[in-house]
Amino acid sequence: MAEVARQRPRSAAASLGPFPVRVQSAPVHVAVIVIALLWMMPTIGLLVSSFRPPAMVGQTGWWTAFQPPFAFTLQNYERVLTANNMGQSFVNSLFVAIPSTVIPILIAAFAAYAFAWMDFPGRNALFLVVVGLLVVPLQMTLIPVLRVFTALGLTGTFLGIWLAHAGYGLPLAIYLLRNFFGGLPREMFEAAYIDGASPLVVFFRLVLPTSVPGLAALGIFQFLWVWNDLLIALVYLGGSPSVAPMTVTVSNLVNSLGQNWQLLTAAAFVSMVLPLIVFFSLQQYFVRGLLAGSVKG
Amino acid sequence: MRTTYVRVIASAAALAVFLGACAPQAQRGPLGQIGGTVNVLATWGGAEQESFLAMVQPFEEQTGVQVEYEGTRDLNAVLTARAQGGNPPDVAGVPGPGPMAELARAGHLVDLSTVLDQDAMKAEYAEDWLKMGEVDGKQVAIFIKSALKGLVWYNPNTFNAAGYQAPKTWDEMITLSQRIAGTGTAPWCIGLESGAASGWPGTDWLENIVLRQSGPDVYDRWHQGEIRWTSPEIRKAWETWGQIVATDGMVLGGRQSILATAFGDAATPMFGSPPGCYLHQQGNFITTFYTDAVPGLRPGQDFTFFGFPEIDSNYRETVEVAGDLFGMFRDTPQARALMTYLTSPEAQQIWVGRGGALSPNKRVPQSAYPDDLSRQMAEIITGSGTFRFDASDLMPEAMNSAFVSGVLDYVNNPSNLDGILASLDRVQADAYRR
Numbered sequence: 001m002a003e004v005a006r007q008r009p010r011s012a013a014a015s016l017g018p019f020p021v022r023v024q025s026a027p028v029h030v031a032v033i034v035i036a037l038l039w040m041m042p043t044i045g046l047l048v049s050s051f052r053p054p055a056m057v058g059q060t061g062w063w064t065a066f067q068p069p070f071a072f073t074l075q076n077y078e079r080v081l082t083a084n085n086m087g088q089s090f091v092n093s094l095f096v097a098i099p100s101t102v103i104p105i106l107i108a109a110f111a112a113y114a115f116a117w118m119d120f121p122g123r124n125a126l127f128l129v130v131v132g133l134l135v136v137p138l139q140m141t142l143i144p145v146l147r148v149f150t151a152l153g154l155t156g157t158f159l160g161i162w163l164a165h166a167g168y169g170l171p172l173a174i175y176l177l178r179n180f181f182g183g184l185p186r187e188m189f190e191a192a193y194i195d196g197a198s199p200l201v202v203f204f205r206l207v208l209p210t211s212v213p214g215l216a217a218l219g220i221f222q223f224l225w226v227w228n229d230l231l232i233a234l235v236y237l238g239g240s241p242s243v244a245p246m247t248v249t250v251s252n253l254v255n256s257l258g259q260n261w262q263l264l265t266a267a268a269f270v271s272m273v274l275p276l277i278v279f280f281s282l283q284q285y286f287v288r289g290l291l292a293g294s295v296k297g
Numbered sequence: 298m299r300t301t302y303v304r305v306i307a308s309a310a311a312l313a314v315f316l317g318a319c320a321p322q323a324q325r326g327p328l329g330q331i332g333g334t335v336n337v338l339a340t341w342g343g344a345e346q347e348s349f350l351a352m353v354q355p356f357e358e359q360t361g362v363q364v365e366y367e368g369t370r371d372l373n374a375v376l377t378a379r380a381q382g383g384n385p386p387d388v389a390g391v392p393g394p395g396p397m398a399e400l401a402r403a404g405h406l407v408d409l410s411t412v413l414d415q416d417a418m419k420a421e422y423a424e425d426w427l428k429m430g431e432v433d434g435k436q437v438a439i440f441i442k443s444a445l446k447g448l449v450w451y452n453p454n455t456f457n458a459a460g461y462q463a464p465k466t467w468d469e470m471i472t473l474s475q476r477i478a479g480t481g482t483a484p485w486c487i488g489l490e491s492g493a494a495s496g497w498p499g500t501d502w503l504e505n506i507v508l509r510q511s512g513p514d515v516y517d518r519w520h521q522g523e524i525r526w527t528s529p530e531i532r533k534a535w536e537t538w539g540q541i542v543a544t545d546g547m548v549l550g551g552r553q554s555i556l557a558t559a560f561g562d563a564a565t566p567m568f569g570s571p572p573g574c575y576l577h578q579q580g581n582f583i584t585t586f587y588t589d590a591v592p593g594l595r596p597g598q599d600f601t602f603f604g605f606p607e608i609d610s611n612y613r614e615t616v617e618v619a620g621d622l623f624g625m626f627r628d629t630p631q632a633r634a635l636m637t638y639l640t641s642p643e644a645q646q647i648w649v650g651r652g653g654a655l656s657p658n659k660r661v662p663q664s665a666y667p668d669d670l671s672r673q674m675a676e677i678i679t680g681s682g683t684f685r686f687d688a689s690d691l692m693p694e695a696m697n698s699a700f701v702s703g704v705l706d707y708v709n710n711p712s713n714l715d716g717i718l719a720s721l722d723r724v725q726a727d728a729y730r731r
Contacts, residue, residue, distance in 0.1 A: 058562060058590055084346070146382025155384040234375050235382070239367030240336055252342040252368045257582060258492070258561065259589060260343045 050076050050265035057262050076266035080253065083263075085241045089249040093227060094274075095158055096237070096245050100165035100226040105218055107166065108173030109211075113203050115174065116181035117189060127178070133171040142235050149236060161237045168232070169222050180214035181207060216285035224275055246271050329360070335631035336365040338379075339390030339621065340372040344585075348654070352647045356638045362631045380405040385626035388635055391438045393690040394429060395697070397622060401432035407625040409436040412633050413640060421642065425684035426657045430622055441639045442648060443620035443657040445674050446580040446687060447505035447605035450564065450587075454599060455572045463603040467509070470606045471540055474547055477575055483549040485541055486574035488563025489556055489705060496701030498560045499542075499708065500689040501617070502578060506534040508615050509608040513683055516615075520688040522696070522729035526721040535707065535714055537608070543711035549574040555708050561586040568594065578605070580619065581674050585653050596670040604677070614682040619690065620657065649675075692728070699724040 048062040051072045056065075065072070080086065114120070115127050145164065146155065154160030184207065192202050208215070230247040233239075239248040250267040254260050341349055346368050353364045369375050373392040379385050380400060391397040391406075400406050409430075418427060418439070430438040449470075451463070461477070464470040477484035489496050508516050511530040518524045519531060526532075541547050548555055549566055564583065566573025568591045577583070588594050607613050623639060625632050638644050645656040646665035655671065659679045666672045678684075689697050703717045 055590065055592060058565075142378045143381045146378065146384055150383035231371075231375075234367075234369055234371075235378050238336070238379075238384075238386075239338075239369065240365040242365075244367070248367075248369075251370065252346055254370065255343040255345050256340040256370060257586075259585060263343075 046265050046268060049262070050269055054260075054262040057265075076263055077270070080250075080263055080266045080270055083249065083253055085244065085249050086246070088241060089244050089246045092243055093245040093247070093271075096161055096165075096233065097223055097226045099158075099162045100169070101219055101223045103162055104166040104169035104173050104222060105215060108170055108177050108218075109208065109215070110203075111170075111174045112177030112181050113207055115178045116184075117202075117207075118199065130171050130174050134175060138168050138232070142231075146235060155236060156238050156240070156243060158237075158243070161233065164232055164236050165222075165226050165229070169225065173218055173222065176218055177211070177214060180211055184210060213285045216282040220279055220282055223278055227271070227275055331630055331634055332361045333629075333631045334363040334365055335387045335629065335635050336367065337388045337390075337635070338367045338369070338372070338376060338386035339623075340368065340370055340392070341390075342368045342370065344653070348648045348651045351651060352644055353635070353638070355647070356635065356644070360631075360634055362634060364635065376400075380626060387627045387629055387632040388623060388625050388639075391622040391624045394622070394686055395691060395693060397430070397438050397624065398432045400624070401435070401437040405626055406432075406437040407628050407632075409439060409625065409636065412625060412628075412636050413439065414637075418640065421640075421658045421660050423657070423659065423679065423681075423684065429684070429686050430624075438622040438624040439636075439640055440620045440657045441623050441645060443618055443655050443678055444580050444582055445655060445678050446501050446617040446619055447508075448579065448581060448602040448674075449605060450567075450577045450579060450583065450600055450602045451575055452567050452572060452599060453601050455567075455570075456575055459575070461575065464606050467506075467537070467606045467608045474541065474576070478546040482572065483547060483574045484576055485548045486564045486567055486577045487542065487548050487555045488558030488560045489708065490559045494701060496704040497689065498563075498579065499538075499704030500700055501580070501687070502538050502542075503534050503704070504685075504688045505578075505605045505617050506537050506608065507531065507688070508617055508685060509605060509612050510534055510537065512609070512612040513615050513685055516685055516688060520691040522692075522725055526718045526725060527715075532714070532718060535718070539707075539711055539714075542708055552708050552711075556705060562590065565590045568599065581655060581671075582653065584670070596668045601670060602674075616677060616682045616684055617687060618678065618684050619687045620655075694728075696721075696724055696728040699728070 045062045048065050049057050051074070052062065052065055053071055053073050053075065056071055111130075115123060115130075145167075149155045149160050149164075154163070188206060188210075189202060192206055197205070228247065229245075230251060233245050233248055237243050237245070239252070250264065250271060253263045253267060337349075337353075339349070346366065350364075350366060353366075356362065357364055367386065372390060373396055376385070376389055376392060377396070377400075380403070385405060391400065397406070413436070418436075422440070426440055426443070427436065430436055430440065449463075459477075459480075461473060464473050474484040487498065489499055491497055504516070507519060507530065510533065515524065515530050524531065542552070542555065545551070550558070560579070561583070564574075564577040564579070564587060567575065567577055568587070584596060584600065587600055588596075594600060605617075623636065625636055640658070642656070642658045642660035642662075645658050646661045648654045649656045649661055649665050649671075650667060652667050652671070655675050655678050656665075657678060661675070661679075663672050663675060666675055689700050692700065699721055703721050706717050707714060
């Protein structure tokens with residue numbers, strides 16, 4: 001991404017003589033397309049398989065679907081969409097994922113600002129602790145946290161899982177945002193303080209707007225992580241129909257010995273729709289270099 | 298006196314089930330209106346989940362208790378975490394006898410002798426079935442669904458047409474296999490691939506061989522870690538299996554194909570024309586894989602089975618089984634009512650009738666089964682034989698996973714049997730230490 005963004009001004013300037021540039025960048029484009037295709041191959045296979053009849057998926061490869069008899073079906077999607085509780089669990093997933101994305105990013109932004117631009121005793125030691133938390137495997141925390149939740153009556157509630165996801169997401173969020181904020185130019189802050197801005201004003205009016213690419217990237221990470229999570233939901237939330245997120249409902253489409261796995265191909269795309277919408281709607285923030293020009297002139 | 302009482306209750310419950318639709322309030326049976334909810338955690342998904350929900354529906358109507366079912370295929374991890382974290386489900390499927398013992402000793406499982414009518418249980422369940430749910434003499438779990446293992450499946454259309462006959466003994470089966478191999482078709486279809494558990498169909502082979510060759514006592518001492526893997530009995534079992542799996546021409550596709558083929562797809566060539574193989578060893582649950590892979594197959598006509606052949610005539614009546622054990626983690630009136638209901642023949646015959654399940658309860662009528670083939674299996678499972686639970690599931694986790702990977706190693710390189718057994722011995726030395 002960064003590479004593309006950096007190259008853009010140069011190619012724009014050179015576009016007066018487009019031919020040599022196009023030839024020059026052709027190998028790069030070819031390489032990018034080949035790599036992208038290779039990378040997407042399993043997903044393409046999955047997509048094709050999801051439209052094939054179950055018996056044929058088991059017998060022939062997905063690439064054979066493009067030969068006669070062109071057997072395609074919507075049966076898998078039909079069964080996934082009409083499965084027990086799928087609608088409710090889609091709403092549940094949203095109800096879990098949105099707060100679990102907003103809460104940690106909000107807290108992490110405050111914390112990261114303090115770590116990056118405020119001087120207080122023990123700042124580095126505290127930051128080290130946060131970085132240290134990155135390497136704690138979350139599986140280790142399941143039982144102790146569950147005990148605390150049980151004592152507080154938070155098991156099986158959305159509040160509990162919001163807190164859990166916030167806790168698991170915070171170390172990486174703080175770490176990423178601190179580095180992002182740390183890269184903001186000092187002059188910008190000095191200018192703001194000279195103009196009489198308080199730290200809070202600087203945070204809301206300067207830091208947040210200039211950090212939208214970082215926040216968006218983190219938002220996508222955290223959203224995907226929460227959206228795709230199965231383990232934490234099963235342990236803290238449980239899979240009872242009123243609270244079960246989509247991952248739980250989707251995994252229950254498959255029998256205990258793995259039968260009906262072909263439904264997972266369709267389920268994968270159904271559950272992918274929303275993350276794709278999130279990604280494409282936030283994607284522009286990756287490319288747009290908001291920082292450019294913030295201190296120039 | 299007591300038994301008559303039980304019988305009255307049982308028939309009242311049956312009546313309540315049958316009359317439930319017309320007069321839910323009239324017939325209370327033993328389970329009155331309680332209300333509330335009970336949450337259940339088990340490993341079932343898909344069609345199994347639907348069958349379980351169908352099974353508890355009359356219970357919900359009778360008692361007003363709402364059953365909240367949660368399913369996960371990673372039952373062991375989720376259940377252990379939730380039990381230790383103080384948030385267990387009310388009632389749960391126990392992931393197997395090994396984890397059951399751990400959960401029971403940690404005090405997570407309620408003693409069922411205070412929940413279930415002991416006399417009724419003894420009358421309805423064979424002793425071996427009850428024993429498999431006991432830990433340190435206490436009934437902590439009970440089977441609500443069972444599976445029969447070590448059946449040899451064949452397609453009677455092609456099998457009979459070729460003039461073959463179901464063998465009674467292992468030697469007859471090897472002779473038959475050689476005869477089939479002589480015609481240029483592989484006699485066996487075997488597939489060991491099953492994700493992280495790959496190799497388990499091979500453990501079933503070995504367990505059935507040990508059971509038939511050296512008997513239930515050796516079998517018990519083996520899974521309890523009291524005899525070594527390098528001992529003559531166990532080594533002999535591997536070598537016996539080697540007559541099929543390590544011999545060229547005996548298995549479709551050879552050893553690499555055994556390793557790479559998913560267990561559920563392995564037998565599909567058996568229904569091809571011409572057939573790719575004639576025989577397939579697997580538990581009763583494999584039939585649903587057959588009908589999924591080749592829609593339209595009719596049980597009994599297009600596939601049927603013979604029992605694992607006899608090796609030593611002293612151990613003819615021993616059968617390897619598996620199944621779903623249920624335990625109670627919270628002592629609530631709703632959980633008690635549900636456990637009582639799930640063990641009843643009325644409940645179990647619902648799932649049995651939907652297919653894909655066998656009931657360990659002797660009172661489930663034969664007529665509840667959908668076809669003759671499952672009736673035949675039900676007869677074995679409620680019969681007078683000796684039952685032994687799948688040994689690999691009785692072993693400690695570390696031993697079990699070494700066993701399944703040992704199976705894969707052996708198929709990959711049968712000449713390394715000494716090395717494989719020696720390394721299983723080393724795992725055994727550690728795995729059984731508490």
